[in-house]
Amino acid sequence: MAMATSKDVARIAGVSRATVSRALSGSSRISGATRERVTAAAQSVGYEPNVVAQSLVRQRSHTIALSIFSDGKNPLLLGGEPFYFDVLESIQHEADARGYDLLLPSRIYTDLPAYVRGLTTRHVAGALMVALRTTDPRIDALVSAAIPTVFVDVVAEGPQATYVTSDNIGGARQATDHLLHLGHRRIAAISGYATSLAGTERLLGYQQALAHAGLAVDPGLVRPSGFGMEDAYAATVTLLNERRDVTAIVAASDLMAVGVLRALHERGLRVPHDVSLVGFDDIDLCLYVDPPLTTIRQDRAAMGRGAVRCLIDNLIGGVHAITPVVVPTQLVIRGTTGPVT
Amino acid sequence: MAMATSKDVARIAGVSRATVSRALSGSSRISGATRERVTAAAQSVGYEPNVVAQSLVRQRSHTIALSIFSDGKNPLLLGGEPFYFDVLESIQHEADARGYDLLLPSRIYTDLPAYVRGLTTRHVAGALMVALRTTDPRIDALVSAAIPTVFVDVVAEGPQATYVTSDNIGGARQATDHLLHLGHRRIAAISGYATSLAGTERLLGYQQALAHAGLAVDPGLVRPSGFGMEDAYAATVTLLNERRDVTAIVAASDLMAVGVLRALHERGLRVPHDVSLVGFDDIDLCLYVDPPLTTIRQDRAAMGRGAVRCLIDNLIGGVHAITPVVVPTQLVIRGTTGPVT
DNA sequence: CTGAAAGCGCTTACAG
DNA sequence: CTGAAAGCGCTTACAG
Numbered sequence: 001m002a003m004a005t006s007k008d009v010a011r012i013a014g015v016s017r018a019t020v021s022r023a024l025s026g027s028s029r030i031s032g033a034t035r036e037r038v039t040a041a042a043q044s045v046g047y048e049p050n051v052v053a054q055s056l057v058r059q060r061s062h063t064i065a066l067s068i069f070s071d072g073k074n075p076l077l078l079g080g081e082p083f084y085f086d087v088l089e090s091i092q093h094e095a096d097a098r099g100y101d102l103l104l105p106s107r108i109y110t111d112l113p114a115y116v117r118g119l120t121t122r123h124v125a126g127a128l129m130v131a132l133r134t135t136d137p138r139i140d141a142l143v144s145a146a147i148p149t150v151f152v153d154v155v156a157e158g159p160q161a162t163y164v165t166s167d168n169i170g171g172a173r174q175a176t177d178h179l180l181h182l183g184h185r186r187i188a189a190i191s192g193y194a195t196s197l198a199g200t201e202r203l204l205g206y207q208q209a210l211a212h213a214g215l216a217v218d219p220g221l222v223r224p225s226g227f228g229m230e231d232a233y234a235a236t237v238t239l240l241n242e243r244r245d246v247t248a249i250v251a252a253s254d255l256m257a258v259g260v261l262r263a264l265h266e267r268g269l270r271v272p273h274d275v276s277l278v279g280f281d282d283i284d285l286c287l288y289v290d291p292p293l294t295t296i297r298q299d300r301a302a303m304g305r306g307a308v309r310c311l312i313d314n315l316i317g318g319v320h321a322i323t324p325v326v327v328p329t330q331l332v333i334r335g336t337t338g339p340v341t
Numbered sequence: 342m343a344m345a346t347s348k349d350v351a352r353i354a355g356v357s358r359a360t361v362s363r364a365l366s367g368s369s370r371i372s373g374a375t376r377e378r379v380t381a382a383a384q385s386v387g388y389e390p391n392v393v394a395q396s397l398v399r400q401r402s403h404t405i406a407l408s409i410f411s412d413g414k415n416p417l418l419l420g421g422e423p424f425y426f427d428v429l430e431s432i433q434h435e436a437d438a439r440g441y442d443l444l445l446p447s448r449i450y451t452d453l454p455a456y457v458r459g460l461t462t463r464h465v466a467g468a469l470m471v472a473l474r475t476t477d478p479r480i481d482a483l484v485s486a487a488i489p490t491v492f493v494d495v496v497a498e499g500p501q502a503t504y505v506t507s508d509n510i511g512g513a514r515q516a517t518d519h520l521l522h523l524g525h526r527r528i529a530a531i532s533g534y535a536t537s538l539a540g541t542e543r544l545l546g547y548q549q550a551l552a553h554a555g556l557a558v559d560p561g562l563v564r565p566s567g568f569g570m571e572d573a574y575a576a577t578v579t580l581l582n583e584r585r586d587v588t589a590i591v592a593a594s595d596l597m598a599v600g601v602l603r604a605l606h607e608r609g610l611r612v613p614h615d616v617s618l619v620g621f622d623d624i625d626l627c628l629y630v631d632p633p634l635t636t637i638r639q640d641r642a643a644m645g646r647g648a649v650r651c652l653i654d655n656l657i658g659g660v661h662a663i664t665p666v667v668v669p670t671q672l673v674i675r676g677t678t679g680p681v682t
Numbered sequence: 683c684t685g686a687a688a689g690c691g692c693t694t695a696c697a698g
Numbered sequence: 699c700t701g702a703a704a705g706c707g708c709t710t711a712c713a714g
Contacts, residue, residue: 101446400706
C-alpha cells in the first residue's frame with residue numbers, strides 16, 4: 001500500500017537508483033533497452049517520483065507561488081464583477097498545462113523578511129502577484145528578492161521581476177478614435193484619478209488620439225473622478241452643468257460609464273442620439289444596462305496566460321532583457337455609440 | 342545570502358542540530374536556557390526551517406490540496422454571481438489563519454491513480470474539493486484513498502472523508518414557514534430536478550413545512566424544472582395557466598426566482614400584492630430585481646470556514662465519528678413577500 | 683552507459 | 699535535557 005519508491009523500481013528493473021532517475025527524467029544518456037526496462041518497472045508498481053524529495057535535492061520545485069494582495073471584501077471583483085477571477089482562472093489553467101503547481105502560501109502577511117524566506121524555504125520556482133493596491137511593502141520585498149516574479153496590474157520591475165498589464169493607452173485611444181470616426185469632436189473624458197496607473201494611462205490615450213486627429217485637448221472636457229459609479233455620476237452632473245456642447249464621453253471604466261449613463265438619462269439626454277458613451281473593461285454589467293455599453297475589452301484570459309508564460313519562459317527560463325507583457329485591448333461596439341447628429 | 346540552515350543556528354548557539362530542532366518546534370523537553378539561546382541564534386540569522394525538508398522527513402506537510410472540479414466557463418459563479426468564489430475566499434482565509442498552505446496541484450486531470458499518487462507524493466495533509474458536478478470519478482478516487490478529504494456541496498463520505506453543505510432542508514422550511522406565517526395556504530414550489538441534491542432537499546423542506554402546518558401537499562402546485570432562469574420562467578407560465586389560485590411561490594434558487602418574477606410580471610400579477618415569492622441562495626442579483634427578492638441566505642463564509650476547520654481539526658486531527666458539516670441558512674426578508682390578501 | 687557515494691535540510695528514535 | 703546516527707526519497711558529480 002505504501003507508495004513505491006525509486007528503490008523498488010531499481011530492484012525490479014535490476015539497475016541502480018541513479019539509473020532509474022536518469023531513465024525517468026529522460027535527458028541523460030542512457031541505453032534504449034535500460035530505459036524501457038525501467039519504464040516498464042515503474043509502470044508496474046505505479047511509481048511516481050516523490051515531488052518533495054525532488055524539490056529538496058534540486059533546491060527548486062515546479063511550484064509557483066500566487067499572492068493576492070488587497071484589502072476589502074471580495075478583492076477580486078471589479079465593480080461587482082469577477083474581473084480578476086477570470087484572470088486567476090486563466091492563470092490556473094495555464095499553470096496546469098505547463099505542469100506547475102500553484103501555491104497559496106499561508107502566514108505571509110507578517111513581516112517582510114519572513115515573507116520572502118517563506119517563499120524561499122518552500123523552494124518555489126517563481127511568484128505571481130496580483131495586487132489591487134499599487135503600493136504594498138511586499139511588492140518591494142519581492143522586487144529586491146532573488147525570486148522570479150511577475151506582477152499583474154502593478155508596474156514593478158527588477159532584475160528578476162516584471163509585470164503584465166492591459167494596453168491602457170492603446171485602449172483609450174481605440175475608444176477615442178471610435179468616437180472621432182463617428183464625427184464627434186467635443187469628447188469629454190471622465191478619467192480616473194491621476195494617481196492610479198489605469199487613470200493616467202487611459203487619459204494619455206485619450207489625449208494622444210485627439211492630438212493625432214489634430215485636435216487640442218479642451219481642459220474643460222477632462223474631468224478627473226474616483227473610480228466608483230457614484231463618483232462618475234457626480235462628475236458628469238457637474239460637466240453637464242458647465243458644458244452643453246458635449247456630444248460624446250469616454251469613461252475610464254465600465255462601472256464609471258454606468259454612473260455617466262444615469263446622469264445622462266436624468267438629464268433627459270438620449271444615448272447615443274444626443275450623447276455617445278464608451279466604457280473600459282468589458283465587464284458583464286455592460287450587457288445589462290440600457291442601451292448595452294460600447295466598451296474597450298480587456299483580455300483577462302490573455303493577461304493570466306501571459307503572466308504565467310512570462311514567468312516560466314522568461315524569468316524562470318533565464319531569458320535576458322525581460323520586458324513587461326502588454327496585452328492588447330479590443331473595441332466592442334454595442335449600443336451607446338452612434339454618429340454625431 | 343544563502344538561507345541559514347539549522348546547522349548555522351546550531352553552531353552559533355553551540356548546540357547540536359537536534360537540539361535546534363527541538364527548541365524551535367517547541368514541544369520536546371528542553372531547558373529554558375538552551376531554548377532561549379537557540380531562539381536568539383535563529384533570530385540573529387533569520388533562520389526559518391526549510392519546509393520542504395520538514396515535509397520529507399515528516400512524510401506530511403502543512404499543505405491542503407484544493408481541487409475544483411467542473412466543466413463550463415467560470416465554474417465558480419452561480420448564475421453569474423461569484424457564489425463559490427466567496428466560499429473559496431473564506432477557505433483561503435481560514436487556511437491562512439491556521440498556518441496551512443493551499444495547493445492547486447497541476448496535471449491532476451489525467452488518470453485516477455495518478456491523481457491520488459500526485460497528492461500523496463506531494464505529502465499533502467488533506468484535500469478540499471469543490472465540485473460543481475455531483476458525479477466525477479475523482480470523487481470516488483478521493484473517498485477510497487487514504488487522504489483526509491472534505492467535499493463542498495457534494496455528498497460523499499468515507500473513513501477519511503466527509504462534506505460540508507448548507508442546510509437545504511431547513512432553508513426551504515424557513516422559506517415555506519415564512520409564507521405560511523403570512524397567511525398563505527396555496528404555495529407552489531418551482532423545484533429543481535430531483536436528481537440534484539439541492540433540488541431534492543429543498544423540495545423536502547417545503548413538504549415538511551406544509552406537513553407541520555397540517556397541510557397536504559397539492560401535487561398540482563409542485564413543478565420540477567431545470568435550475569436555469571428560463572426553465573423556471575417556463576414552469577411558472579405553465580403553472581399559472583393551470584392554476585389561478587396560487588398566492589405564493591417558493592423557488593429552488595434566486596436565479597429561478599428571477600424567471601418566476603418575470604412570468605408573474607408578464608401575467609400582470611403584482612408582487613407581493615397578488616403573489617409572494619421566495620428564492621434561495623441570496624446572490625447579489627436579489628438586490629437588483631424589482632422588488633428586491635426575499636430569499637434564504639446560504640452562509641458562504643461559514644461553508645468555507647467550516648470545510649477547513651473540519652478538515653484540520655477532525656480529519657487530519659484524527660477525530661473519530663466524523664459527521665458532515667451542515668451550515669444553517671437564514672431567511673432574508675425583502676420586497677417579494679407580503680401577507681395574503 | 684552505469685553504479686557507489688555523497689548530500690539536499692531536517693527530525694526522531696536511541697542512548698546516555 | 700542533549701548528542702550522534704540514521705534516514706526521509708531523490709539527484710548528481712565522480713569514476714569507471
